[in-house]
Amino acid sequence: MLLTNKKIAIIGGGPGGLTLARLLQQQGVAVTVYERDVDRTARQQGATLDLHDESGLRALIEAGLLDAFQAHYRPGADKIRLLDGQAAILHDQHQQPDTPTFGHEHFRPEIDRGPLRDLLIDSLAPSTIVWNSQLLNLAPTANGWQLHFAGAYTAYADLVVGADGANSKVRPLLTPLKPFFTGYTVVEGNVYDAAQHAPALWALVKGGKIFALDGEKSIILSAKGDGSLAFYTCQRTPENWAQESGIDFQNVQQVAAWFAHDFATWSPLWGELFATEAAYFVLRPQYCMPLDQEWPTQSTIALLGDAAHLMPPYAGEGVNMAMLDALELSRCLTDGRFTTLHGAISYYEKEMRRRGSEVAAISIESMEQMHSPNGVAWMRQVVA
Numbered sequence: 001m002l003l004t005n006k007k008i009a010i011i012g013g014g015p016g017g018l019t020l021a022r023l024l025q026q027q028g029v030a031v032t033v034y035e036r037d038v039d040r041t042a043r044q045q046g047a048t049l050d051l052h053d054e055s056g057l058r059a060l061i062e063a064g065l066l067d068a069f070q071a072h073y074r075p076g077a078d079k080i081r082l083l084d085g086q087a088a089i090l091h092d093q094h095q096q097p098d099t100p101t102f103g104h105e106h107f108r109p110e111i112d113r114g115p116l117r118d119l120l121i122d123s124l125a126p127s128t129i130v131w132n133s134q135l136l137n138l139a140p141t142a143n144g145w146q147l148h149f150a151g152a153y154t155a156y157a158d159l160v161v162g163a164d165g166a167n168s169k170v171r172p173l174l175t176p177l178k179p180f181f182t183g184y185t186v187v188e189g190n191v192y193d194a195a196q197h198a199p200a201l202w203a204l205v206k207g208g209k210i211f212a213l214d215g216e217k218s219i220i221l222s223a224k225g226d227g228s229l230a231f232y233t234c235q236r237t238p239e240n241w242a243q244e245s246g247i248d249f250q251n252v253q254q255v256a257a258w259f260a261h262d263f264a265t266w267s268p269l270w271g272e273l274f275a276t277e278a279a280y281f282v283l284r285p286q287y288c289m290p291l292d293q294e295w296p297t298q299s300t301i302a303l304l305g306d307a308a309h310l311m312p313p314y315a316g317e318g319v320n321m322a323m324l325d326a327l328e329l330s331r332c333l334t335d336g337r338f339t340t341l342h343g344a345i346s347y348y349e350k351e352m353r354r355r356g357s358e359v360a361a362i363s364i365e366s367m368e369q370m371h372s373p374n375g376v377a378w379m380r381q382v383v384a
């Protein structure tokens with residue numbers, strides 16, 4: 001096997017990196033995940049995700065984790081209500097028959113990010129993940145890479161996989177290309193114990209999702225299994241809006257004032273999202289890797305997920321693509337089709353970039369349509 005007696009370092013313990021670690025470990029490969037979080041509880045994990053039959057779910061099945069997934073997924077959380085800014089319900093999937101179940105190509109079961117990450121972590125051998133390991137840079141050696149982490153410790157790997165997300169430290173070793181700004185900024189937020197702190201919206205979301213569109217702006221809400229309400233707003237902004245606006249996104253009063261101004265024509269009901277200290281907010285300008293990107297293959301380093309093909313979230317594909325990348329890369333490296341690492345990685349990268357570009361184009365088109373004057377009519381067709 002190509003990876004016999006080789007040390008594999010995966011940088012980043014997100015859904016892509018953890019799935020790859022699990023799949024490689026199943027083949028007996030020596031793999032270590034270096035994750036910058038201090039421990040598994042260090043960070044609030046974001047909203048609910050739907051896994052797709054042909055990508056995220058397929059990877060979980062191959063990883064032998066369907067049972068664990070079925071124990072933690074959230075039936076009904078995929079139901080969408082389409083609203084306008086006045087909170088009038090324009091379309092309601094709760095009134096439609098249930099979607100098909102596992103094994104059906106249109107079934108897209110939802111799972112919260114935290115439980116998904118937990119089930120992947122729990123599937124790994126103890127000590128596979130080295131927490132509190134923020135990669136600062138990596139330098140080539142005769143056969144592999146010397147990894148340098150914050151805190152001045154180092155490690156060696158024969159093969160490095162960059163699964164370190166949007167601001168990957170591994171990506172520049174393969175390509176000088178950088179993500180471009182799409183023209184939109186998301187404010188992501190989470191209201192804890194939403195039944196108490198945002199009761200009207202909590203009742204309205206009904207355990208599922210709300211897509212609210214008006215005036216070329218949007219709010220997407222999802223109910224989480226822990227009783228919190230995850231959401232993200234989106235609007236067109238200049239690239240450096242975060243700095244220019246001067247808003248402190250740690251300060252709920254300042255965030256509420258921004259929302260009241262920029263969403264002034266929306267119903268006061270939405271203000272519930274910004275009326276409690278039991279919340280957090282993260283500003284996310286939306287970037288995307290160039291859709292026609294290429295780079296020369298190297299035999300000892302590869303990328304997957306957002307590190308390779310960062311895209312806006314409007315196709316619901318980012319996690320699914322990261323997990324499918326993990327599946328395809330693990331196959332190329334272990335199933336005997338290739339006689340060299342260069343051949344295996346080259347084949348994987350070509351397909352990965354093609355897939356990534358296809359869904360990134362869909363995601364950008366969806367983002368543009370949702371935030372166009374025609375957004376509601378377009379979204380009605382999507383959810384009908």
Ligand SMILES: Cc1cc2nc3c(=O)[nH]c(=O)nc-3n(C[C@H](O)[C@H](O)[C@H](O)COP(=O)(O)OP(=O)(O)OC[C@H]3O[C@@H](n4cnc5c(N)ncnc54)[C@H](O)[C@@H]3O)c2cc1C
Nearest residue numbers: 012014015016036134135164165305306313316317318319
């Ligand atoms: C608001 C929002 C909503 C979204 N909704 C959806 C959705 O509904 N469905 C969907 O499929 N996708 C969605 N996405 C996209 C999705 O979150 C990403 O595509 C996905 O998480 C990518 O997975 P990944 O494993 O490649 O990277 P990440 O999930 O970003 O994981 C990267 C990991 O690397 C670690 N890391 C980063 N830098 C370093 C370093 N230097 N050293 C060590 N570790 C490091 C990070 O701590 C993290 O754990 C959404 C994104 C956003 C912002």
